Amino acid sequence: MLPYSTVAEAEAALGRGLTGAETVWFRYSSGMSDFVLYCHNVLFLFLFTVVPLSLALVEVRWPSLIRRYKLQPKVQLTPSAVFRCFTDVMRILLFTIAPLQLASYPIIKLIGIRTGLALPSAWEILSQLVVYVLIEDFSHYWIHRFLHVKWMYENIHRVHHEYTAPIGFVASYAHPVDAMFLGLPSFLGPVLVPCHTVTFWLWNILRRFEGNDVHTGYDFPMSFTKLIPFYGGAEFHDYHHYVGGQSRSNFAPMFTYCDYIYGTDKGYKYQKKHLSKMREQWRSGNGPNGEINHVYYESNKLE
Numbered sequence: 664m665l666p667y668s669t670v671a672e673a674e675a676a677l678g679r680g681l682t683g684a685e686t687v688w689f690r691y692s693s694g695m696s697d698f699v700l701y702c703h704n705v706l707f708l709f710l711f712t713v714v715p716l717s718l719a720l721v722e723v724r725w726p727s728l729i730r731r732y733k734l735q736p737k738v739q740l741t742p743s744a745v746f747r748c749f750t751d752v753m754r755i756l757l758f759t760i761a762p763l764q765l766a767s768y769p770i771i772k773l774i775g776i777r778t779g780l781a782l783p784s785a786w787e788i789l790s791q792l793v794v795y796v797l798i799e800d801f802s803h804y805w806i807h808r809f810l811h812v813k814w815m816y817e818n819i820h821r822v823h824h825e826y827t828a829p830i831g832f833v834a835s836y837a838h839p840v841d842a843m844f845l846g847l848p849s850f851l852g853p854v855l856v857p858c859h860t861v862t863f864w865l866w867n868i869l870r871r872f873e874g875n876d877v878h879t880g881y882d883f884p885m886s887f888t889k890l891i892p893f894y895g896g897a898e899f900h901d902y903h904h905y906v907g908g909q910s911r912s913n914f915a916p917m918f919t920y921c922d923y924i925y926g927t928d929k930g931y932k933y934q935k936k937h938l939s940k941m942r943e944q945w946r947s948g949n950g951p952n953g954e955i956n957h958v959y960y961e962s963n964k965l966e
């Protein structure tokens with residue numbers, strides 16, 4: 664909690680006037696404990712699970728509007744499948760991920776995520792986020808690859824792969840141990856380079872956005888992420904789900920360079936051309952042999 668009760672006190676302590684952003688922060692956070700400020704991250708978690716519902720709704724109600732961007736157009740969601748997936752994910756959030764996040768609070772205090780004034784500059788925020796992204800991408804790559812070792816996959820990671828054609832909120836659909844393992848890289852950056860809680864919020868929002876984005880199941884050409892160099896996006900991760908348990912490809916969550924460096928993008932590169940041809944056939948409603956090739960997504964496990 665801020666140790667000042669008025670803006671004047673805060674300015675006297677800092678020895679300068681507050682910036683506009685600092686005044687907003689003071690007004691917003693002065694009555695809140697550090698724990699309540701930390702709990703905002705749990706709110707982001709739920710918010711970013713609800714947001715993908717809008718895309719799922721469009722897919723169910725007006726599929727023709729976005730069908731040409733769907734990565735696995737042969738898979739069509741039914742309303743009951745969307746609802747079941749959403750309730751499963753909410754259950755996982757409520758009983759696994761949110762408690763894990765709340766239980767991490769002592770670590771946040773220990774590493775010194777600060778809540779006070781002064782606020783970090785835009786440059787400090789940006790440079791810390793870049794460091795977090797690089798640490799996350801590298802460590803997530805190796806942990807994810809480890810989760811594809813036979814025993815780990817069959818007993819833990821298989822749950823996340825039940826959806827071979829993901830939709831946004833599948834990002835959080837995982838075994839509790841999986842959620843714990845793959846949650847670690849998100850903490851590693853802030854542990855090594857502690858930041859202000861505002862930066863930590865932005866980092867969490869960024870992670871949730873990215874998790875949703877790569878699981879949308881759609882490759883929208885107008886997405887601003889297309890402008891980010893080496894960003895894998897939905898197509899890159901969708902392939903990982905499409906191949907499923909046999910997947911030895913596309914382990915990195917955000918960028919493509921780790922898979923390129925360690926040679927785990929070969930299958931993806933090879934299949935990319937072939938898959939785009941298959942997509943065209945699926946979009947026209949015909950499979951490779953001319954048969955209708957729609958798979959309706961009625962259960963957690965794809966037929």
Ligand SMILES: [Zn+2]
Nearest residue numbers: 807811820903
């Ligand atoms: Zn995987």
Ligand SMILES: [Zn+2]
Nearest residue numbers: 823834878900
């Ligand atoms: Zn995934």
